[in-house]
Amino acid sequence: MTFGIEIKKLKRTGYLPACLGAAALAALFPAVNMAARSETFTVMPGAPLDIVTDASWQVMAMLNVMLLICGACLMYHIEYADSGIQKMSSLPVRPGQIFFGKAAVTALVMAVSLVLETSALSLCADRWFPGFEPDIREIFIRAGFQWITLLPTGVLMLLIASLCRNMWVSLGTGIILVFTLSVLPTDNPAAAFLPFCSPFQTFSSASGQGLIPAFIAVCLTESLCFGIAELICQKLRRYFE
Amino acid sequence: MNYISAISIEMKKIRRSKILLLLLIPVLMMWIPSLVNSDMIFDVRDIPITPERNFFIQGFMGMAWFMLPASVVICTVLLTRTELSHRGIVKMLSLPVSRTKLFLAKYTVLVFLIFVQMAFTVLAYFICAAAASRMHGCDLVLSPAYVLGSTFRIYASALPMAAVFWMLSVLIPSPIFSVGIGLASIVPSVLVINTEFWYAYPVSYPFYFLMVEYGRAAEGVYETGIDWIPLIPAALLITAAALLIACIRFQRSQKV
Numbered sequence: 001m002t003f004g005i006e007i008k009k010l011k012r013t014g015y016l017p018a019c020l021g022a023a024a025l026a027a028l029f030p031a032v033n034m035a036a037r038s039e040t041f042t043v044m045p046g047a048p049l050d051i052v053t054d055a056s057w058q059v060m061a062m063l064n065v066m067l068l069i070c071g072a073c074l075m076y077h078i079e080y081a082d083s084g085i086q087k088m089s090s091l092p093v094r095p096g097q098i099f100f101g102k103a104a105v106t107a108l109v110m111a112v113s114l115v116l117e118t119s120a121l122s123l124c125a126d127r128w129f130p131g132f133e134p135d136i137r138e139i140f141i142r143a144g145f146q147w148i149t150l151l152p153t154g155v156l157m158l159l160i161a162s163l164c165r166n167m168w169v170s171l172g173t174g175i176i177l178v179f180t181l182s183v184l185p186t187d188n189p190a191a192a193f194l195p196f197c198s199p200f201q202t203f204s205s206a207s208g209q210g211l212i213p214a215f216i217a218v219c220l221t222e223s224l225c226f227g228i229a230e231l232i233c234q235k236l237r238r239y240f241e
Numbered sequence: 242m243n244y245i246s247a248i249s250i251e252m253k254k255i256r257r258s259k260i261l262l263l264l265l266i267p268v269l270m271m272w273i274p275s276l277v278n279s280d281m282i283f284d285v286r287d288i289p290i291t292p293e294r295n296f297f298i299q300g301f302m303g304m305a306w307f308m309l310p311a312s313v314v315i316c317t318v319l320l321t322r323t324e325l326s327h328r329g330i331v332k333m334l335s336l337p338v339s340r341t342k343l344f345l346a347k348y349t350v351l352v353f354l355i356f357v358q359m360a361f362t363v364l365a366y367f368i369c370a371a372a373a374s375r376m377h378g379c380d381l382v383l384s385p386a387y388v389l390g391s392t393f394r395i396y397a398s399a400l401p402m403a404a405v406f407w408m409l410s411v412l413i414p415s416p417i418f419s420v421g422i423g424l425a426s427i428v429p430s431v432l433v434i435n436t437e438f439w440y441a442y443p444v445s446y447p448f449y450f451l452m453v454e455y456g457r458a459a460e461g462v463y464e465t466g467i468d469w470i471p472l473i474p475a476a477l478l479i480t481a482a483a484l485l486i487a488c489i490r491f492q493r494s495q496k497v
Contacts (some may be wrong), residue, residue, distance in 0.1 A: 025425060048366040059428055066424040079323060167416065168319040172263035174467040175311045175424075180270040183303050 002093070002101030006075075012103070014075055018074060022067040023113030027120035030056035034124050041128070044212075049131035049138070050204035052241065061146075061199045062116055065110075065153055068147050069174035072157035075102045077167040095234040103227070106154045114143040114150070120237070142203045149215060152195040152222035159230045193218045196224075247346035254329075255350065260319055264358040267308045271362070272369040275300045279373040279381075290459035293381045296370060297388065298455050305364060305395055305451040307427060309355070310444050313403050314423035316354045316458075317410040320347050344491045346482035348484065349367055351403050359396045363388060379417075390455050398446035401480040405443050413495070440468070440475040 010016065033056050034041060044051050056113045079085040079098075088098055121142075157174055163172040181196045191197055198219055206212050242250075275296065280296040290298075324330040333343070366388060374381040406423050413419040430445035434452060439445050455462035 015418055018417045018421050022421065024424065041406055043245065053373065062428055070417050070424065071422045073420070091409060101471060166258065167322050169259060172315045175315060176263070176267050176270060179267050179303065179308050179311070182307070183271065183274050187336050233420065
């Protein structure tokens with residue numbers, strides 16, 4: 001039920017068109033990148049899909065993370081702007097339910113855009129590398145992996161947005177986190193597992209290092225922890241307001 | 242009400258917004274890692290650059306490319322959203338205040354906030370460079386004239402971008418689009434400065450100015466001279482057009 005209500009709340013905010021737009025932009029990027037510099041990439045050794053992904057994934061992941069930040073800020077902005085959250089808390093609804101409704105919407109939107117993006121990568125590989133066979137199963141496996149690496153960032157961003165009454169504070173915190181983790185030295189392997197860093201991991205480099213099960217386990221645990229943290233914050237919040 | 246008091250009222254409105262904290266933290270996040278990893282500046286990877294310039298430019302890189310445009314976006318959100326709660330803007334617009342003045346005062350505050358962030362950055366640079374000099378036992382502090390001059394150029398080049406982002410936030414009522422377009426436009430600026438039409442894309446100006454500094458400090462990395470001719474007319478035109486469109490829209494708006 002909360003899921004339906006959350007979708008309804010987002011109806012006139014432009015959330016879904018913005019997400020589709022960002023996904024389309026991210027999906028368009030590898031095509032432009034390949035078209036502009038196809039000679040550089042077609043001579044590279046390795047699997048076509050990995051070459052296309054490695055060439056474009058940093059920018060695409062950045063767009064995904066920015067979308068998550070904007071989306072989370074917007075989702076809680078509409079609650080706080082006209083004290084909607086107070087009305088929600090007077091209803092017989094658990095406060096955590098709102099959060100998990102929003103998280104479910106975010107997760108669904110992310111899944112759709114990631115499938116779009118990985119399909120675009122696959123189509124690019126098909127277009128520029130003769131002999132490449134697009135494989136639906138492969139697309140879904142890669143999209144699923146990227147979805148799991150994106151999940152902690154989405155949940156953490158929702159947690160931040162739910163704690164900050166003002167939109168610019170949550171937006172600023174999100175931006176600062178992206179910035180901080182992007183200037184972190186890359187030689188520390190543990191840093192790759194942090195939220196805001198893990199979305200930049202590509203499937204090929206993770207599987208090359210044999211880290212896929214580690215990524216799945218760590219990212220799911222992180223998401224779960226942020227979800228529990230939200231529940232604790234909801235409880236604590238009562239004493240401060 | 243004159244223009245100065247309009248500005249002071251706008252400053253009062255954002256007094257408790259914690260915006261200065263939000264502008265200060267990225268500066269610390271930028272300089273502390275570069276101080277901690279300051280031994281890396283001696284590893285110049287065959288680029289002919291002196292360590293002190295390397296320290297300065299590497300530190301400013303993230304600022305000019307990402308954090309400066311993103312800070313402008315955050316400030317525009319602050320300026321438009323802070324008055325929406327409790328319908329503050331409706332009360333403001335019902336007063337006998339010139340809307341043009343109100344609009345320009347808000348843009349001035351935006352420009353001032355970027356100035357504060359750049360001042361923080363320069364201050365943090367001098368502290369970190371002095372600390373790094375002590376750590377490595379050699380002088381890594383550049384002359385203040387050079388640092389202030391190049392930072393001022395980067396700051397001034399951010400003003401057209403600020404006008405464009407401010408226009409977006411006035412024109413587009415849904416924050417997700419105005420913020421989303423702002424943040425998404427940061428991503429391609431690295432690609433744009435390598436094309437010949439970089440002057441048509443104001444988001445890339447700060448990064449362009451930094452890359453020119455890089456080119457001057459290290460031969461062959463980038464161009465060494467600023468192409469003032471397409472830049473100045475294009476920047477003036479973009480700024481004027483953005484402010485004019487936003488001002489007209491602001492005059493007619495019932496709700497910003």
